[in-house]
Amino acid sequence: MAAKSLNLLIIKDLYERLKPSQKKMFALFLGAIRRKHVVHCSRRLGKTFLLCCLAIIFALSKPNSQIRYASVTQKSVRKMIHPIFKEIFAKYKPKYRPKWNSLEGAYVFSNGSMVHIAGVNNGHEDDLRGTAADLAIVDEAAFVDNLGYLVESVLMPQLITTGGKLIMASSSPLSPAHEFAEYIQSAKLEDYYSAYDIFQSDYTPEIIAEFCKEAGGKDSTTWKREYLNQLIVDSDYAIVPEMDGLVTARAPKDEFYKYYHKYNAMDLGVRDLNVNLFAYYDFLRAKIVIERELVMSGPEMTTPKLHKEISDIELELWKNERGEPIEPYRRVADNNNPLLLLDLGSIHGMYFHSTSKDTLQAMVNNLRIWIGSGRVEIDESCKVLIDSLKFGIWNENRSDFARSKTLGHYDAVAAIMYLVRNIDEATNPIPVTRKFDEHVEPDTTLEGYSKLVRM
Numbered sequence: 001m002a003a004k005s006l007n008l009l010i011i012k013d014l015y016e017r018l019k020p021s022q023k024k025m026f027a028l029f030l031g032a033i034r035r036k037h038v039v040h041c042s043r044r045l046g047k048t049f050l051l052c053c054l055a056i057i058f059a060l061s062k063p064n065s066q067i068r069y070a071s072v073t074q075k076s077v078r079k080m081i082h083p084i085f086k087e088i089f090a091k092y093k094p095k096y097r098p099k100w101n102s103l104e105g106a107y108v109f110s111n112g113s114m115v116h117i118a119g120v121n122n123g124h125e126d127d128l129r130g131t132a133a134d135l136a137i138v139d140e141a142a143f144v145d146n147l148g149y150l151v152e153s154v155l156m157p158q159l160i161t162t163g164g165k166l167i168m169a170s171s172s173p174l175s176p177a178h179e180f181a182e183y184i185q186s187a188k189l190e191d192y193y194s195a196y197d198i199f200q201s202d203y204t205p206e207i208i209a210e211f212c213k214e215a216g217g218k219d220s221t222t223w224k225r226e227y228l229n230q231l232i233v234d235s236d237y238a239i240v241p242e243m244d245g246l247v248t249a250r251a252p253k254d255e256f257y258k259y260y261h262k263y264n265a266m267d268l269g270v271r272d273l274n275v276n277l278f279a280y281y282d283f284l285r286a287k288i289v290i291e292r293e294l295v296m297s298g299p300e301m302t303t304p305k306l307h308k309e310i311s312d313i314e315l316e317l318w319k320n321e322r323g324e325p326i327e328p329y330r331r332v333a334d335n336n337n338p339l340l341l342l343d344l345g346s347i348h349g350m351y352f353h354s355t356s357k358d359t360l361q362a363m364v365n366n367l368r369i370w371i372g373s374g375r376v377e378i379d380e381s382c383k384v385l386i387d388s389l390k391f392g393i394w395n396e397n398r399s400d401f402a403r404s405k406t407l408g409h410y411d412a413v414a415a416i417m418y419l420v421r422n423i424d425e426a427t428n429p430i431p432v433t434r435k436f437d438e439h440v441e442p443d444t445t446l447e448g449y450s451k452l453v454r455m
Contacts, residue, residue: 006096007060007111014053014088019202022050028194029054032165035156038141038187039169042198043226044211047169051137052084054167058135059098059113065134067115068155072140074119081117125150133158136166142173142180148405151183172225174234177391177404181231198227239364239392239401239413242372248386250289250377254282259429261329262318264310265419266352268337269298272408275415276310277385278317281423283430287375288423291317293382293412303340307348329429332422334414355418360400363417370420388412 018026025039041047055067071077082100085107089097098107098115105127106116118127125146128136136155141147147168155166173180187193198208215223224230235241260280267275276294281287294309311325318326333341333352345351357363370376371389378386384407392410395402401410 010092010096011057011060014057018050018053019046021196021200021202022046025050025194025196026054029167032167032192034165034190034192035159036151036166036168036187036192038183038193039167039196040184040193040229041169041171041196042201042229043171044198044203045196045201048080048139049084051139051167051169052081052088055115055135055137056085056088056098059107059109059115060111062113062134064112065114066130066132066158067113068128068130068133068136068158069115069117070120070128070136070138070144070150070155071117072119072143073121074124076140077117077119120150121145125154129154130158132162132164134162134164136164138166138168138170140170141168141183142170142178144180145403147179147183172229172231174225174237175391175393175402175404176231176233177387177393177407179405182405184231195229197229233391233393237393237398237402239394239410240368240371240389242368243390245372245374245376246386246389247374247377248380250291250379251282251285254284256284256430259283259431261424261427261429262326263419263422264314264328264331264352265355265415265422266331266333267411267414267418268334268340269296269301269408269411270336272298272403273384273411274298274301274306275384275412276313277382277412277415277419278313279419281425283428286425287377288370288419290376290378290382290385290416290419292379293385295384295412298408298411303343303347306340307344307350310350329424330422332418334418355422358421363421364413367413367417367420376416376420382412385412385416389416 015023015026022045029037051069055069059065059067069081071081085098098109101108104114104116105118106114108114116128116130118124120127121144133155136159138144138147138151144150151166151168158164159166168180168183170180184193198211211227212218212223215227217223221232221235225232225234257280260282263279263281265277265279269275274296277290278292279288279290282289292313294313296306296309314328315325318328320326331350331352332355334357335341335354341352341354380386388407388410391404391407392413393402394400401413403409
């Protein structure tokens with residue numbers, strides 16, 4: 001049988017093996033007119049099998065074509081991609097199967113086409129670099145560490161001269177802060193987005209009900225995220241699950257504001273973001289009130305620039321009746337960049353104390369207690385802090401925070417941890433003689449004295 005005729009038979013066979021829902025998705029791929037396409041789909045839809053079929057069909061249809069297939073890790077390549085290729089070609093004689101070339105990291109077809117496959121996490125995004133490609137596929141895009149770099153710097157440049165297309169497919173990410181969520185939003189606006197939840201599958205209602213039960217029920221984040229395509233934080237990975245206790249509209253300043261202790265808490269950015277939080281402790285209500293944030297790119301930050309930005313905000317927030325700056329009660333920071341802290345103090349007279357640290361888990365737990373009990377109020381202008389608390393997640397091993405393209409290493413969460421750790425809850429900042437200081441005739445009765453002492 002001629003190679004071309006055999007290829008057509010394999011293509012027809014592959015198409016017939018697809019479920020009705022997969023055929024709909026396949027037709028969408030073929031009809032896509034945009035350079036990119038984002039597919040947001042539920043678990044259990046056979047997405048990886050479909051993507052492998054798409055790569056194989058494209059390779060058989062176009063001789064000498066180059067296909068790039070990005071999986072998450074090399075383990076996923078071994079455990080998922082290779083078994084699917086083996087299953088697909090099991091019924092054909094060895095001479096009709098593509099050959100795996102381990103040096104190239106690719107399946108090589110008899111017509112000269114190649115499907116290059118790589119696990120791209122852990123710094124392996126560049127493993128799929130090449131001069132030109134006809135098709136690029138990103139499987140489980142929501143779990144690729146550096147998705148933006150992979151797509152924009154590695155894959156897309158290879159498609160420009162060939163007119164090739166890129167397909168990103170995945171279930172929802174663990175956090176809406178992941179870059180895949182950003183691609184979803186852009187794709188919706190520019191009309192290169194499609195979505196398939198579990199109810200668009202070929203499963204019976206009874207099987208879907210089992211999936212729901214397995215995921216933890218209709219109200220579980222797993223069900224909503226993995227099967228209904230909702231962009232929500234996975235509660236198992238959330239750094240601060242107690243977000244119901246977060247107040248993002250702070251109360252007006254009361255008459256004692258000028259006495260309250262003021263704080264500046266900083267997480268020093270080296271690789272990610274440098275975040276300062278400007279706050280005070282409302283002693284009467286026993287709450288931390290965060291008034292402002294300062295967010296700078298760590299790698300681009302200089303000491304003079306940081307000093308000026310901090311000084312401007314402190315002067316704007318905390319000054320006396322004569323317009324003179326009031327020193328905050330405490331400035332605290334981590335010790336990731338001791339030379340910068342030394343320069344701020346010795347050159348600019350702005351002293352930060354290195355905060356003592358406990359284990360990361362212990363410091364997070366303390367923060368969760370404060371937020372869960374409603375003891376933290378944040379001005380709505382502090383968008384990076386609010387989003388970091390809402391969307392911040394742990395890494396896979398829960399040993400450190402994950403990373404986000406827009407929110408960095410969730411550095412704002414670290415800054416508020418240091419703030420909480422250094423609040424002086426014991427000292428009453430309101431003077432006993434406050435009424436005298438304000439030139440109000442004191443109440444010299446026993447009852448008046450008792451009220452004054454209780455303050």
